[in-house]
Amino acid sequence: MATYAGQGGALHFNTAVGQSSGTNVTEVTNWSISSEANAIETSAMGDTFRSFTPGLKTWEGTADIVWTDSADSGSVDTIFAIGDTGTIFCYPLASDTDMKLSGDVLITGIEYTQDLEDVMRASVSFQGTGTLTVDNNLA
Secondary structure, X not given: OOOOOHHHXXXXXXXXXXXXXXXXXXXXXXXXXXXXXXXXXXOOOOOOOOOEEEEEEXXXXXXXXXXXXXXXXXXXXXXXXOOOEEEEEEEOOOOOOOEEEEEEEEEEEEEEEOOOOOOOEEEEEEEEOOOOEEEEOOO
């Protein structure tokens, strides 16, 4: 079983939806994606246990990035803007672009943080719009 160290990952974004590749986002320190399905209750009077059926699925994520000069083609300010739509690609291993989590997203927020003892950072939040594709194409 293979494992993947965090420093090997990458994040790409394309400002057009439904794409198969994107621009590398530079200075990414982490990315995270979570998905869930709504549980619709189907319990009725007389039941002794609650019962549920699956409802709609959703997914969302964040990426934390070291803020760099906007002249950098892969910087936060060059690639992301609140309200933008596009396709995001999260790679556990940057050198293996067949293995990825990807899907169309809406950029819902960008938070900038500056700390006395750290470099300036940006956290980008996104909401999935449609299917989250998890490709684990091990060759």
